[in-house]
Amino acid sequence: MHQHKHINLLFPFFFFLYLLSSVNVGVTGAGEKSCESPAGVNPFTPKAFLIRYWTKQVTNDLPKSSFLLNKASPLSAVELATFSKLADQNALSTQLPSFCSSANLLCFPDLSPSLKKHDHNVNFASYLNRNFTNYGTSQLGDFDSFKNYSDGDNLPVDSFQRYSRDSVGHGDKFANYAADANVADQSFSTYGSTATGGAGEFKNYHHGVNNPNLQFKTYSTDTNGRQQSFNSYSDDANAGDQGFTNYGRNGNGAADGFNSYGKDSNVVGSTFNGYGQNANGANETFASYGEDGNVPQNNFNSYGNGGNAEVDIFKNYRDQSNVGDDSFQSYAKNSNAAEVKFVNYGKSFNEGTDKFTGYGSKGSNQEIGFKQYGVNNTFKDYTKKGVTFAQYTKKTANLASLMAASGKSVNRWVEPGKFFRERMLKTGTVMPMPDIRDKMPKRSFLPRVISSKLPFSTLRLNEMKQIFHARENSSMEGILADGLSECERVPSPGETKRCVGSGEDLIDFAVSVLGRAVVVRTTENTHGSKENVMIGSVKGINSGRITKSVSCHQSLFPYLLYYCHSVPKVRVYEADLLDPKTKAKINHGVAICHIDTSSWSAGHGAFIALGSGPGKIEVCHWIFENDMTWTIAD
Secondary structure (H helix, E strand, C coil): CCCHHHHHHHHHHHHHHHHHHHHCEEEECCCCCCCCCCCCEEEEEEEHHHHHHHHHHCCCCCCCCCHHHHCCCCCCCCHHHHHHHHHHHHHHHHHHHHHHHHCCCCCCCCCCCCCCCCCCCCCEECCCCCEEECCCCEEEEEECCCCCCCCCCCCEEECCCCCCCCCCEEEEEEEEECCCCEEEEEECCCCCCCCCCCCEEEECCCCCCCEEEEEECCCCCCCCCCCCEECCCCCCEEEEEEEECCCCCCCCCCCEEEEEECCCCCCCCEEEEECCCCCCCHHHHHHHECCCCECEEEEEECCCCCCCCCCCEEECCCCECCCEEEEEEEECCEEEEHHHECCCCCCCCEEEEEECCCCCCCCCCEEEECCCCCCCCEEEECCCCCCCEEECCCCCCCCHHHHHHHHHCCHHHCCCCCCHHHHHCCCCCCECCCCCCCCCCCCCCCHHHHHHCCCCCHHHHHHHHHHHHCCCCCHHHHHHHHHHHHCCCCCCCCEEEEEEEHHHHHHHHHHHHCCCCCEECCCCCCCCCCEEEEEEEEEEEEHHCCCCCCEEEEEEECCCCEEEECCCCCEEEEEECCCCCCCCCCEEEEEEEECCCCCCCCCCCHHHHHCCCCCCEEEEEEECCCCEEECCCC
């Protein structure tokens, strides 16, 4: 620690010399010195350097983009020097809390000391980011209530390891837990293991969470007669993943209910590994699981393997959802007297995919029934004994007839106004505006002198995890892995792409595609979100002709990271947005229209919303808050 203090005192001077050497003092075409900084701005801060870099790289007479410059790193000159030196030494992790706070990054707090003392019938209200390791161990009776816990918090991180282990008759209830949080991270490892009796209830858990990450590892293993209930779990959530590993393994008489799990959620996935393995008399019900969801993804691996007299009921599972992908591998394998009922399973409007591999194999006295089961399913090495199919849909269901029967429209899963046709961009048109508000955590760019030193590669994921203190199976691990994977994805046909984590990298990419006379365009504000708006005056960039552009969309990552890409055949528009009643201007929107959609997936939300298919129509969308598109100055 003393060594770092000496670095803080000595390094800034040499770092300033580096900054000065990187400045190209001269006059741009606009007559502005490239080393100028605004009054009151320290010339050695990241923001001042970005201003000079813009002047050096961009050659037009337009004002610099305040939209972009406001995303510059807020580090002071001394902080920049200090953390750059730590990055050189691969020692940022030693000062992570200070680095995250100073640089405005997304970082999860390290776990606090464990709360081990247990009072009778505790009501945990208004708690936040606590560590409940070994809490309630060997507890006899009593009841814990987690109500309105971590509500509305941006980054709740809670750990419930070995909670209620070896307890007898102990109950716990999670009601309205972490509702409306942004990026939630909870770990339930060996929760309730070897407990006898008692009950755990998860009600309205993670409702409306933006990115839930929940890990139930060896949850309720070796229990006797303990009951678990998941009601309204992760409803209305967005993205995220739930992992159930060895849940209920070796349990006796356990009863688990998943009721309205993931309802109305968007791309929420669940993984059940070894769920109920070697259990006796287990009873699990999945009712309305993934109902009305958008692309739910659930994997059941070795579920109920080696169980005895297990009863599993899947009722209205993934009903009315869009697409979806479920995998059942070795489900109820080696089991005895298992009873599995699929009632109205997978009746999606838009076909999903289900794979059953080794389902019920090597079992005995099983009873497995599929009633009104959906379409597009694969059964491989499936047991042929004790299996019945009643009203099984063998042919592709007619989408239009399903819609008519339910009274639901084809854009049921896509927010109104998210996608629209080019002809809507005419003065006087009234149309719905989607929610264009930025739901990402607030972050800033890193200066390139730091971002360039980070191990930004999936091959070096473990190093990134070490820097940002990412535990195994944590939200941060998923954020890092997903961000890196998307950035390394092979470009689509005709696409030029790059992920940028600094303002300098962003400018370089835009200039490399469009040349130096570039301009940043974005929707002015969020007014009109989730309401009808009237289109006022409309301007087509490049006179409304097909043009080159670079669009940049935020990725969830510790620092501000944009996925920037250029795709062929687009038109870009700017339009005044008016209040339909008063005709007053409330916003100035930027829209991009993709003229060639031939390479898009048939299940793309645009086609679900607009009722067409790849290559048949153009598709337009607004640029959302904090996203942007670059074009040549017009």
